[in-house]
Amino acid sequence: MSIFLKLTMALIKTVEPGSEEKKYKKIFYRIMGFIAVFGIMLPMAFLVGVIIYTLTAPLAEIGSGTNAVELFLHLVSVFSFVFGINVIFTVFYFSGDIENLLPLPLSPYQIIGSKFTAALISESIMEFIVILAAFAGYIIAAGVPFYSWIIALFGMLTLPVIPLVYCGIICMLLMLITGFIKNKDTVNKITGVMTFAAVIIIAFLISGSGGFDTEHLLSAISDPNNSIINTMNFIFPHIGLIVDAMVGNTFINILFYIAVNAAAIALFMLTARLVYFRTVTGINGARQTKHKSFSSVSEKIKRRSAPVSYLKKEFKLLFRTPAYFSNCIIINLIWPVFLYLIYLLQGKTNFLDSFIYNIHNGDEETVLVFLLGVSAVSVLITAANSIASSALTREGKHFAFIKYIPMSYMAQLNVKALVSIIISGAGMILYVAAAAIYLNLGIKLTLCCCLLSLLSVSFVSYFGIFMDSVNPKLIWDDELNALRGNYNIFFNMAIAILLEAATCAGAYLLFKFTNFGALMIIIILFIFIMLLNALSYLLCSIKATKNIDSLSF
Amino acid sequence: MIKFENVTKTYNKKVRAIDDISFQVKGGEIVGFIGPNGSGKTTTMKILTGIIKADVGKVTINKYNIRRDPIKAKQSIGYISDSPDMFLRLKGTEFLDLIGDIYHVPTKKRREKIESMCERFELTDYLSAPIMSYSHGMRQKIMVVAALMHNPPVWILDEPMIGLDPKSAFELKQMMREHAKAGNAVFFSTHVLEVAEKLCDRVIIIKKGHILYDGTLEQLEDQNKNESLEKIFLELTEK
Numbered sequence: 001m002s003i004f005l006k007l008t009m010a011l012i013k014t015v016e017p018g019s020e021e022k023k024y025k026k027i028f029y030r031i032m033g034f035i036a037v038f039g040i041m042l043p044m045a046f047l048v049g050v051i052i053y054t055l056t057a058p059l060a061e062i063g064s065g066t067n068a069v070e071l072f073l074h075l076v077s078v079f080s081f082v083f084g085i086n087v088i089f090t091v092f093y094f095s096g097d098i099e100n101l102l103p104l105p106l107s108p109y110q111i112i113g114s115k116f117t118a119a120l121i122s123e124s125i126m127e128f129i130v131i132l133a134a135f136a137g138y139i140i141a142a143g144v145p146f147y148s149w150i151i152a153l154f155g156m157l158t159l160p161v162i163p164l165v166y167c168g169i170i171c172m173l174l175m176l177i178t179g180f181i182k183n184k185d186t187v188n189k190i191t192g193v194m195t196f197a198a199v200i201i202i203a204f205l206i207s208g209s210g211g212f213d214t215e216h217l218l219s220a221i222s223d224p225n226n227s228i229i230n231t232m233n234f235i236f237p238h239i240g241l242i243v244d245a246m247v248g249n250t251f252i253n254i255l256f257y258i259a260v261n262a263a264a265i266a267l268f269m270l271t272a273r274l275v276y277f278r279t280v281t282g283i284n285g286a287r288q289t290k291h292k293s294f295s296s297v298s299e300k301i302k303r304r305s306a307p308v309s310y311l312k313k314e315f316k317l318l319f320r321t322p323a324y325f326s327n328c329i330i331i332n333l334i335w336p337v338f339l340y341l342i343y344l345l346q347g348k349t350n351f352l353d354s355f356i357y358n359i360h361n362g363d364e365e366t367v368l369v370f371l372l373g374v375s376a377v378s379v380l381i382t383a384a385n386s387i388a389s390s391a392l393t394r395e396g397k398h399f400a401f402i403k404y405i406p407m408s409y410m411a412q413l414n415v416k417a418l419v420s421i422i423i424s425g426a427g428m429i430l431y432v433a434a435a436a437i438y439l440n441l442g443i444k445l446t447l448c449c450c451l452l453s454l455l456s457v458s459f460v461s462y463f464g465i466f467m468d469s470v471n472p473k474l475i476w477d478d479e480l481n482a483l484r485g486n487y488n489i490f491f492n493m494a495i496a497i498l499l500e501a502a503t504c505a506g507a508y509l510l511f512k513f514t515n516f517g518a519l520m521i522i523i524i525l526f527i528f529i530m531l532l533n534a535l536s537y538l539l540c541s542i543k544a545t546k547n548i549d550s551l552s553f
Numbered sequence: 554m555i556k557f558e559n560v561t562k563t564y565n566k567k568v569r570a571i572d573d574i575s576f577q578v579k580g581g582e583i584v585g586f587i588g589p590n591g592s593g594k595t596t597t598m599k600i601l602t603g604i605i606k607a608d609v610g611k612v613t614i615n616k617y618n619i620r621r622d623p624i625k626a627k628q629s630i631g632y633i634s635d636s637p638d639m640f641l642r643l644k645g646t647e648f649l650d651l652i653g654d655i656y657h658v659p660t661k662k663r664r665e666k667i668e669s670m671c672e673r674f675e676l677t678d679y680l681s682a683p684i685m686s687y688s689h690g691m692r693q694k695i696m697v698v699a700a701l702m703h704n705p706p707v708w709i710l711d712e713p714m715i716g717l718d719p720k721s722a723f724e725l726k727q728m729m730r731e732h733a734k735a736g737n738a739v740f741f742s743t744h745v746l747e748v749a750e751k752l753c754d755r756v757i758i759i760k761k762g763h764i765l766y767d768g769t770l771e772q773l774e775d776q777n778k779n780e781s782l783e784k785i786f787l788e789l790t791e792k
Contacts, residue, residue, distance in 0.1 A: 294668055294677045297646045301653070301667060302660045309654035313643065320642040398639040404602040405655050406627035552564060552605045 003106065007114035011097070012121060028470060029487070036494040045133035048072070052137030059222055060142055066243045067226055069138035073159065073239045074232040076127055076134075080163035084123065086326070086480065088167040091115045093175065093280055096477030102280065112272040116168060122485065123160040131156045139246065148246040151254065155242040158261060162238050165264040169271050175279035306407055307415050314419045317394070318387065323479035324394065328387045332427040335381060336434075356439055364518035367445065368511055371522060372504040374449045375529065378428050378456035379500040386483060388420035388464030389492035392472040392548070393482050399474050402548060409545040413465055417540070420461035421454070428453040448522070455529045460496045462536035467492040469544035472551075503528060554580050554707050554738035555601065560610030562596055570596040571762040573610075578738045580706070583729055585749035586742040588759035589790050594742045595635060597759070598711045601740070602632045615706050628656065631705040633713050637692035641685035645676070645695055648684060649702065656703035663702065670698045673724045690716040697725060701732075708732060710741035714748060726752055746782050760790045 055068035092115060101111050135152035138144075233240040238260050245253035304312075318324045358366035382388065391413075395402060402412055429450050436446040468488045476482045483489065503525070511521045555578035563569045571593040578584045588594050599605045601612060603619045603626065612619040615629035640648050646667075653663040671677040674694040684692060693716040701708065708729070714722050729739045729752060743749055749756050750770060758766040766773060766789060770782065777785045 294671065294680065297681050298664050298668065300646055301650050301664050303658070303663065304650075304654050306655045306657070309651050313640070313647075313651050316647065317640065317642055397636060398634075400599070400602075400604045400634060401639060403604040404627060404630070404632050404634075406624045407655055408624060549606060 004110050004113055004117075007106070007110060008117045011091075011114055011118035032487070032491040032495070035498065036491055039498045040494045041129055045129045048130050049133035049137035052134050053141040056138050056141035062222055065142050066138070066247060067222070067229060069134050070229050070233075070239055070243050071226075072134045073131070073243070074229070074236055076131060077159065077163045077232075077236045077239060080123060080127065080160045081166055084119070084160075084164050084167040085170065086323075087119055087123075087484070088116075088164065089171050090323075090478055090480050091119050092168065092171055092276075094478060095481075098280065108272045108276040109269055112168070112276055113269065116164065116268070120160055120164055123164060124157055127160060128156055131159060138243075142247075144246045147250070151242065151245050151250070154254075159238070159242070161261050162236055162264050165268045168268050172271050172275040172279060176275050307411060310407070310412065310415045311418060314415060318419065318423075321479050323483065327480075327483050328385045328390070329423065331385050332381060332423065335377070335427070336431065339431075359439055359441065359445075365511065368507070368518045368521055370445075371449065371452055371525070372507055374428075374432065375452050375456045375525070376500050376504055377431070378424070378453040379460050379496050381427060382420060382424040382457045382460035383464065383493040383496040385420075385424060386464070386486075386489040386492075387423055388417060388461040389468050389489045390483055390486060391416040391420070391465050392468045393474065393476075393486060393488065394479075395472070396474055396476055396482060399472070399551070403551075409548050410541050413540050413544060417458070417461045417465055420464065421458050424457045424461070425454050428457060452526065452529065455526070455533060456500070459529060459532045459536050460492075462533070462540050463496065464492045466536060466539040466544045467495070469540075469547040499532070503532075554578055554582075554615055555709075555740055556611070556613040557597070557601065558611045558613075560597075560600060560607045560612065562593075562600060562605065562607050569762055571600075571759075574759070574762070574764050575610075576757055576764065576767055578707075578740045580736045580738055581733055582754050583733045583739040583741075583752055585753035585756040586740060586759065587744075587746070587749055587756055587786065588742075591761075592759045592790075593762040594759060595711060596762075598632075598709055598742060601709050602630055603627055628703075629705055629707050631700040631703065631708045633693075633696050633700045633710045635711040635715075637689065637696045637716070639684075639692075639696065642683055644683050645680035645687075648695065649680075649699055652699040653702055656705075658703045666702045666704070667698065670701065670728075673728075674698065674721050690718055690721065693717055694721055701728065706737045708737065708739045708741070710739070712743060713741055714743065714745060746786055750782050758786065758789055765789050 052068050052072060056065055059065050059067055092112065132152070135148075135155065139148050139152065229240075238257055241253050241257040241260060245257060318328055355366060355370075359370060392399070392402075402409065432446065432449045432453060435441065436449070441449070471488065473482060473486050473488065507521050507525050510516055510524070511518060516524070555576075557577070558575050559573050560571060560575070561569070561573050562571050574593075574597070576584075586594055586597065596605065600607045601614070601619070603623050606620070614626040617626035617629065619626045640651075643651070649667055650663075652658075653667075658666070667680075668677070671680060674697070676691065676694050676698065679687065679691060684695060687695065693713075697713065700710075710729075713725060717725060726748070729741070733739050733754075753770065755769050756766070756773070757764055773785060774780075774782065777788075780788075
């Protein structure tokens, strides 16, 4: 086996979560995997497939049959690029293995090639299911020949190549031209701010480009000379080629597709050869700071209670570690952008206006739906920021600290849950306050929203910690890897979303099909979420502490 | 101070890391724990500190059972692990303050301890910097300061000399002697036989989870006349 392949396989293995040897944990993981795949991934993929299928048939009649699938694949490529920047920076420049690889007699091709391939494989696995669904939706609706499936399979495996090549070249050139990026924190902060800024800018550009409402969106998609697709095909030329290969001129288009990808890889490897070794040396993990005398620092040394000190430590690590800051903290700020986009999507239907009108008039059904929405968003925010579901994983190699300090496991877990509750809860209360002002909710409903939100956040926080305690991913060489490919985060999100969906559906159905009024349903909802809180707290105090105790690390 | 009675630990029901071993460390004693790689030293240290659970056996620290009274037992321990890369994004003072709070060290005593120990280790000027910017040796030193700040009656040190410069290693050895002299127990693992020879009142030699020798170095040398400690150790552990 060539050095390139061996190195690639070794790098992939370091990112993979470790397999579990205990039988009951294996079963637990299988059940969780089943729930995640059948409860979240497949329904999501099915939804993507149905949307592409539904749009493709009418669009085909006016000669724009490929627009929907092309637009979707471009969107996936944009996401690959945006999220790939941080990943590529980390794996090329700041992963723990760099110091071990550089002294070895390896060429930049081998190091960069293997690292790129490992990143590409993990990216392809993540995108596989949605790309498959998009292609399937298109192939079934357009009735293209059977060999399109082979082209689709080829496309699924290779679509992230060009976005990641862009990321790689940008990273290397940035490292070459900027003298100041010599430590991981600066890079992570820059990429974090860039990602956040990109989301905001895209949202506002869309909202300012003649409307983002459903009508404009449909007319833009149906335009055979769609300017967005033309521009995107210039940036990601491989998308147009792979889609065209399914429609006709298969051989030529596939040849061009391969040529474009090969050219991109060649350019990337050439850049690596010229730039990589010059830029990777001299990088360090942290900024040097000026040293101070003991008298100037001794004033800061003072006694606090152990939980308060532990809480401060958790906050400092979350805010100071860029990978955690962008994935666990900044992500809480992106939600208003999504809500704004939903607001824009209403277009001329003005369904939000009627919603606001109904709330003002105290319409029971609307108030109930609004409260259920608050609870659902609270659950989603808490699960998505993964503060709780990575609370033990983030300890990494120094997990033993939890076990040898004279502080009970439950006291430590309470502090970890509190961090998640404070950060997720503060975000939610801010949004509820903004909604209260905008929708003129009134004191009672606002307080009700805040309380329900906090209860939902608290439930997911404790549940997330329990999930992480089952098999925390403690071996990682970079903080980003603690979160990437972490099944606990994904399983926690899947279960929380399913439970919340069932709760909301149950509450709504109770309202619709029984004589209970909205008030009674809201009381039942509160009691149910309090029970979920009690259950997740018990899981933490009984099972999670036991899991921690039995971990031999 | 330390009682380790008939303790066995098996990993994944396959690998028996330590097999029914017992020993004691009394107050005023410095005991070195010596053995080849994979002999069970770190497992023993981790069971002593409550990091891992023994399958059978009883561990008592300062009269507290580590399983029944874990908080009190852990409060009595100053533990230095084999990896000093901990909370790298905290500043030196922040880390020491956290440890001081967890072990309930009063502010005045904490300041005095930090100042005196950091001066001995020449660490004072670096306390306001993030631990991430420290060298390996400096990280090891701050771990030593953190572990010993609350003046625990039992010191459990896993390879404490690794990464320390000669002056800091000398200071730590001095501290160990001073601590034992005050009636406390010091139990540490090491690969450096010279350190054990100069510092220990007693050594415990372990191999493949079994104790091969527990006694003073003088007795060991008497039993093996005209042989160096290194040779005795190799003969014992290669049998």
